[in-house]
Amino acid sequence: MPVKKNSTPEEPTIKDIPKLYNILTDEEKEYLLDNHSTSYYKKNDIIYQEGEKPTGLLCLGKGKVKIFKEGVSRREQIVRMASAPDFIGYRALFAEEMHIASSEVIEPCTIFHVPKKVIYNLMKTNPALSMAFIKSFASELGFARYRTVTLTQKHIRGRLAESLCVLKDIYGFEDDEKTLAVYLSREDLANFSNMTTSNAIRTLSAFVNEKVLAVNGRNIKILDADTLQRISRLG
Amino acid sequence: MPVKKNSTPEEPTIKDIPKLYNILTDEEKEYLLDNHSTSYYKKNDIIYQEGEKPTGLLCLGKGKVKIFKEGVSRREQIVRMASAPDFIGYRALFAEEMHIASSEVIEPCTIFHVPKKVIYNLMKTNPALSMAFIKSFASELGFARYRTVTLTQKHIRGRLAESLCVLKDIYGFEDDEKTLAVYLSREDLANFSNMTTSNAIRTLSAFVNEKVLAVNGRNIKILDADTLQRISRLG
DNA sequence: ATAGAACTATGTTATATAACATACAAATTT
DNA sequence: AAATTTGTATGTTATATAACATAGTTCTAT
Numbered sequence A, B: 001m002p003v004k005k006n007s008t009p010e011e012p013t014i015k016d017i018p019k020l021y022n023i024l025t026d027e028e029k030e031y032l033l034d035n036h037s038t039s040y041y042k043k044n045d046i047i048y049q050e051g052e053k054p055t056g057l058l059c060l061g062k063g064k065v066k067i068f069k070e071g072v073s074r075r076e077q078i079v080r081m082a083s084a085p086d087f088i089g090y091r092a093l094f095a096e097e098m099h100i101a102s103s104e105v106i107e108p109c110t111i112f113h114v115p116k117k118v119i120y121n122l123m124k125t126n127p128a129l130s131m132a133f134i135k136s137f138a139s140e141l142g143f144a145r146y147r148t149v150t151l152t153q154k155h156i157r158g159r160l161a162e163s164l165c166v167l168k169d170i171y172g173f174e175d176d177e178k179t180l181a182v183y184l185s186r187e188d189l190a191n192f193s194n195m196t197t198s199n200a201i202r203t204l205s206a207f208v209n210e211k212v213l214a215v216n217g218r219n220i221k222i223l224d225a226d227t228l229q230r231i232s233r234l235g
Numbered sequence C: 001a002t003a004g005a006a007c008t009a010t011g012t013t014a015t016a017t018a019a020c021a022t023a024c025a026a027a028t029t030t
Numbered sequence D: 001a002a003a004t005t006t007g008t009a010t011g012t013t014a015t016a017t018a019a020c021a022t023a024g025t026t027c028t029a030t
Helices: A026-034 A090-095 A116-125 A127-153 A156-171 A186-193 A197-209 A225-234 B026-034 B090-095 B116-125 B127-153 B156-171 B186-193 B197-209 B225-234
Strands: A037-041 A046-048 A056-070 A076-083 A102-115 A213-216 A219-222 B037-041 B046-048 B056-070 B076-083 B102-115 B213-216 B219-222
Touching (some): A026 A116, A046 A056, A056 A090, A056 A116, A056 A186, A056 B127, A076 A127, A076 A186, A076 B127, A090 A127, A090 B127, A102 A116, A116 A127, A116 B127, A127 A156, A127 B090, A127 B116, A127 B127, A156 A186, A156 A197, A156 A225, A197 A213, B026 B116, B046 B056, B056 B090, B056 B116, B056 B186, B076 B127, B076 B156, B076 B186, B090 B127, B102 B116, B116 B127, B127 B156, B156 B186, B156 B225, B186 B197
Antiparallel strands (some): A046 A102, A213 A219, B037 B102, B046 B102, B056 B076, B056 B102, B213 B219
16 A cells, blocks of 8 residues: 655656646646645555546655456556656546556556546646647557557567567666667566567577567666667568 | 548548547547648548658557558468457557557548547546546457457468458448448468468358359458358358 | 475466468459 | 459358466565
8 A cells, every 4th residue: 555655855756757847837736735645655656546536736845657358367567668758547537537557566666646627627727738748649649549459460479579679668768778768567568568578588588598688687788779760660 | 642621521530439538527528629630531541651650649540451561472361350440550659669560441431530649648637538548458369369369370271261250340331231242352361360362262152152242343342250250260 | 393285386278269271252443 | 334443151171369287486474
């Protein structure tokens, strides 16, 4: 369960969500600052679950989360990997539906909760805020459709290569500019790439043999980004 | 290519797009009426193509269209089936991107084109309009994610059954309350269900043998909707 | 420190479905 | 009306990948 405490100096605040905060007038900023709460989650915490009702807008100030749906015979499909400063759980909020996916912490998170009423009020007075959400949704929908096609049509190698490229785009690299800055189990990697854990492990090994990757436990080094891109592109 | 002509009495007008028109003030309605154009498309016309730049909001006043992406080795994946009075092509418009999918006419269409500038002006003055688009996007994103999971995880029978159920929800039935009110080739049905044409034909035949469907050319009668639902659910 | 659990690795088998082939029917063009 | 193309139907074969099995490794908790 999340721990609530006052933010410490080195911790992010809601001011660090530019696509929300920077758009607001001074008056609106004050309203937002007075009307949100901050929660802290640790690894493996569930932020929300499929079937629950959203209560407000969640902003990921810090940390990494996976968003997944349960499919046929409880097989998990990761539909999104989020990083700060992303919004999460906002699809269900604005669709006025229950959550259709669950959200679990990959790396310790700081999350700002803006009550539904508050975010709706802000949107009423600030058209730029609505436009920002529209743009967010439009981009995510584009990505979702792209993934639908690639996950259904590409072969295993192409799917895994693509997932690694996507993870690179979302989280980037560690200081060495090669190691993926996200620490995922083989199972998560498989669930993000629509394959079994065995096949994720096997294909990862193949990429290592081909000198495209180097693997050390859960740390994945991309040695040959061009080849990885090419494997992804060809399917 | 589309033919432009004045609308005739029996033809729909932009007033028949409630989620756009009904939201507006009288002044805004007049502005919209003065600043849109109407086009007519016939079967197999391309409305827009992957890679093109959107110029405005398209409202489907009448007709049926498929929206599809080219995947690996030009294999076509239908990502959406639209019916009047849906918006189309609005994802790319609001994301400020090129179209990532193409749109082709299934049944003759009447389409209203609202220039980008005009719809943006309306959204600036009318927060409810922005909210309507946000809701549309949120629903579509939910559907896209649901389909990603089912198209990747369900088996052929489940995928086809689900597609038929989805088509029923979108287009409904003919007067007999059994025949699907959309006339698709086996190939389109396959491209909507992530399978080869052969397998769509084969599986359709199986459903006919099982008395779940009756097929007469491209007309598909759903004889046992419950069983079809069950096949879809079980995957 | 040790036991148990969870994760990673790799080989083998089974199977769903794509790919291919052929034939017939319906629509379209000449 | 004949010829050509396009769509539908069904059988056969090939293959990608899931399912299963086994074992080693790393993490976690008592």
